[in-house]
Amino acid sequence: MSNAQAQVIVGGVAKPGVSKGLISITVMLTTIMVILDMTIVNVTLPDMMGALGATSEQITWVLTSYIVIEAIMIPVTGFFVRMFGRKRLMLISIVGFLVTSALCGQADSLAEMVVFRLLQGFFGAPVVPMSQSIMVDTFPKKERGKAMALWGVGIMIAPVLGPTLGGFITEHLNWRWVFYMNLPVGIINVIMVWVLLEFEPAHKVTADWFGAFFMALGIGSFQLMLDRGNQENWFDSSFILLLSVISFLAIIAFILRSWGRENSIVNLALLKDRNLATSCFMMFTFGLGLFGTIALQPLMLENLFGYNAQTAGLVMAPRGIASAVGMFAISRFIHKVDLRLIILAGFLFASSGTYLFTTVSLNAAEIDFIIPSIVQGLGMGMIFVPLSTLAYETLPKAETSQAAGIYNLSRTLGSSVGISIVITVLNHADRMSQQGLSAHIVPENPEVSRWLALQGMSLSNLQPAVQKLADELNRQALMVAFMDTFWVVMMSFVVLMPLLLIIRRSKEGVQSNG
Structure with missing residues (x-):
């Protein structure tokens, strides 16, 4: 990229006189709208199956199509920024996302839905890295922690709110409104981007x-x-x-x-920067903890404790709120304290909160899930902001769009790897637990007869007794499996701590309190 191009890209993001607060609101709304669509659809799949005439296996392509195209498009955001400029690309992305959202709401077959979801992911993918680069370039370095905290609210809260909001809309309206709700928010976003952001000249680029x-x-x-x-x-x-x-x-x-x-099309040489490379790896692994927990907890609450989707979402919501509190609390100290110490404290909180999940029992009440969520959420917020700040700290400003694409790809792939790992570990642990526990359920074991007596049953009435024992075995085995899987999530935070020794601060990284 030429120096002239670099100067254009890092030039005024906002129009003269526009406050950083308005830019932040614009970016947050857009980011939340796009991120929300990754998880809000999950709870609507059973309703979609009947309307679209799809099987339970076929309907998952509604999720897969969006995730795959998003992962492909995120790293090339920097290329399209050079081609169109951020304002044009943001407008194209939001308008395209709105149109395809409306088309998803109108879909009458699975094929239509998958095609429209591919297009929705295609247009929505550049929004997240582009919004982060806008925040990085809008705020001076000394305020970058605040910028990353504002941006991080959408990234951390939207995945948690998605299932809750999706369940509420599906129950009280219709699954199609999950897509239609993007329209009013997106129209506001288009107006704000048009009014507040400055146009950057388009450039002819080769790829x-x-x-x-x-x-x-x-x-x-x-x-x-x-x-x-x-x-x-x-x-x-x-x-x-x-x-x-x-x-x-x-x-x-x-x-x-x-x-x-x-x-x-992607400047891989940016990974020579030690901070960016280390931060990308840490964000990739952080996805196991963040999205792994988001995948595990609703499964546990709904399958073991009988919560409906809406109640499960409400129980999980404090994690998102605690993350936001953690982000804003530490954003004031970004340039007064070594960020590596803040991240270390975040890992300690996150791992401690996850450990608390391993101590709950089948008799747990809602508060037993809320407290670990708050502790874990605080830690995740303390990790997310300084890690995002350190990723760009030693890079030239002209490279933020390219770096944001690489950094957000690591988050996207990390979330997918994390979800795959925790579900695989859960399934394997469930099988192992069932095998281990079943060895103790034999007529010779006096505890079996004692437990059946407490249920008003006995081995003399064999069929219902066996069914009751099988149901309890499945519950206990699944609970053990969830505990084992939360241990894996906890260790994903612990093993990242030594990597903080690799990250370095720039000379301007830590300022005195004066």
């Missing part, structure tokens, strides 16, 4: 489209493998095995072809 093909093939295959792996029983499936080979070869080909190439 290595052959390398871009390898990137799309590799990331798309990898994301599809992660999303379908559990359903296909992983490498027992020839389809998953083929996807893994394709993704590995295509990603290697992309790296070999694109590293150091001037017209590469």
